[in-house]
Amino acid sequence: MSIDESVVQKTLELIREHNRLDAEVPVRPHRSPDSLREDLEIELDGEGHSFESIAESLAALLAATPSTTSRLFFNQLFAGRDTVATMADVLAVISNTPMYTFKAGGPQVLLERACINRLASKVGFNPGDGIFTPGGSLSNLAAIIIARNEAFEGSRDTGLGGQRPTLYTSAECHYSVRKGAGMAGIGRDNVRFVPVDEHARMDADALRQMILEDRAIGASPVMINATAGTTVQGAFDPIEAIADVARELGVWLHVDAAWGGAVLLCESKRHLMKGVERADSITWDAHKLMGAPLTSAVLLTREVGVCKKHFDEAASYLYQEDDDDLNPGRSSLQCGRRNDAMKLWAAWKRRGDAGYDAMVRQYYGLAEYTAERVSEDPGMVLSHDPQYVNVCFEVIGKSSERICFELGRRQLAKVGYGIVNGRKTIRMVYANNEVTTADIDTLLDDIRSVASELPEEDNAVAPAPVCAC
Numbered sequence: 001m002s003i004d005e006s007v008v009q010k011t012l013e014l015i016r017e018h019n020r021l022d023a024e025v026p027v028r029p030h031r032s033p034d035s036l037r038e039d040l041e042i043e044l045d046g047e048g049h050s051f052e053s054i055a056e057s058l059a060a061l062l063a064a065t066p067s068t069t070s071r072l073f074f075n076q077l078f079a080g081r082d083t084v085a086t087m088a089d090v091l092a093v094i095s096n097t098p099m100y101t102f103k104a105g106g107p108q109v110l111l112e113r114a115c116i117n118r119l120a121s122k123v124g125f126n127p128g129d130g131i132f133t134p135g136g137s138l139s140n141l142a143a144i145i146i147a148r149n150e151a152f153e154g155s156r157d158t159g160l161g162g163q164r165p166t167l168y169t170s171a172e173c174h175y176s177v178r179k180g181a182g183m184a185g186i187g188r189d190n191v192r193f194v195p196v197d198e199h200a201r202m203d204a205d206a207l208r209q210m211i212l213e214d215r216a217i218g219a220s221p222v223m224i225n226a227t228a229g230t231t232v233q234g235a236f237d238p239i240e241a242i243a244d245v246a247r248e249l250g251v252w253l254h255v256d257a258a259w260g261g262a263v264l265l266c267e268s269k270r271h272l273m274k275g276v277e278r279a280d281s282i283t284w285d286a287h288k289l290m291g292a293p294l295t296s297a298v299l300l301t302r303e304v305g306v307c308k309k310h311f312d313e314a315a316s317y318l319y320q321e322d323d324d325d326l327n328p329g330r331s332s333l334q335c336g337r338r339n340d341a342m343k344l345w346a347a348w349k350r351r352g353d354a355g356y357d358a359m360v361r362q363y364y365g366l367a368e369y370t371a372e373r374v375s376e377d378p379g380m381v382l383s384h385d386p387q388y389v390n391v392c393f394e395v396i397g398k399s400s401e402r403i404c405f406e407l408g409r410r411q412l413a414k415v416g417y418g419i420v421n422g423r424k425t426i427r428m429v430y431a432n433n434e435v436t437t438a439d440i441d442t443l444l445d446d447i448r449s450v451a452s453e454l455p456e457e458d459n460a461v462a463p464a465p466v467c468a469c
């Protein structure tokens with residue numbers, strides 16, 4: 001069925017209205033779930049409705065949905081909009097191209113491979129390999145499954161049996177690592193959280209000692225997960241030192257660079273991931289600092305064919321033509337899969353390496369500017385010197401959590417908080433290249449104003465209970 005011109009026109013109207021709202025109401029009014037359900041008629045009633053009424057409903061939904069593309073959104077590790085990438089993503093929806101065979105995907109399969117090759121080359125994997133996934137969490141899960149299978153020969157077919165697997169990761173890692181261990185049969189309780197130093201970076205000496213102690217009591221280490229760009233502080237684990245431990249002890253090394261991978265595009269910052277080319281696998285989210293719309297995530301592997309080895313299944317009704325290199329479904333976590341590569345390809349074509357280098361440096365500049373302004377304010381305290389584009393700080397004597405809530409309720413900004421050294425801090429992250437230093441000045445003024453109206457309150461967090469098991 002062709003797309004009716006009236007649908008195209010209405011879609012353009014909705015896009016223009018969304019742009020207008022982002023300019024005029026960048027932070028949408030705070031609404032309760034109950035009021036949204038009632039006013040927007042969220043529940044499906046089983047009845048059919050006219051095109052006009054559906055368009056009206058979509059307009060109302062967009063108007064009530066928090067904006068992630070305005071200059072006042074700092075709540076997640078993505079923000080803003082790359083116009084070329086957005087255009088490509090819309091066209092990917094229109095073409096609805098499946099990404100499992102060359103027969104069905106044609107040049108889009110070649111384009112996806114070109115993106116994987118380019119990312120792998122930036123890591124130092126030559127030639128390297130990889131797959132697109134529905135997000136960094138699933139990239140991490142894929143890596144855990146591969147590492148599990150590599151550690152226990154035959155486990156893909158027969159299961160783990162009586163093995164006692166363990167996985168090692170920074171105490172500041174992304175929550176998807178423990179979640180993935182539970183999903184992959186390793187067990188969440190078998191995740192070992194390695195201590196970090198004063199900069200929130202994994203202690204490689206402690207890692208080595210923990211692995212040796214676990215092996216001595218019969219455990220089988222499966223994977224080490226190093227984090228490049230932690231969620232709260234933006235810390236980079238010392239990959240070179242961790243790679244030394246992984247090689248010495250024969251353990252799969254995965255680097256979760258979902259957030260921090262973009263430093264590899266910046267010549268002045270790529271030293272933060274020194275040694276990354278020695279990893280066995282890497283997670284990299286292009287929908288974060290590279291600006292592609294959600295989602296555009298990859299798992300990269302140093303060895304060619306690793307994903308196919310662990311994820312391939314025969315399907316004569318699907319894989320009927322071309323060699324395996326042209327049928328990415330043979331290596332993928334999924335069968336049916338949307339095209340998440342074309343938006344990255346278009347953005348990279350437009351910006352080039354130099355454009356991404358400049359963009360990463362711009363974000364660092366915004367973070368450094370914020371840290372300087374906070375440090376100059378006697379009423380604020382910086383939680384740590386920024387390593388990346390994360391800036392964490394407190395308003396002295398005022399609740400970071402309540403400040404963030406009030407900023408949203410008053411439609412001033414969307415900002416999250418994180419815990420640093422046992423204290424709740426306001427966490428600013430920069431991923432929107434339209435943000436200016438004037439925006440930062442305004443936001444800091446708003447934070448001061450909101451804080452001045454709040455009662456005295458400490459940000460200390462009670463320590464988590466220690467498991468006695």
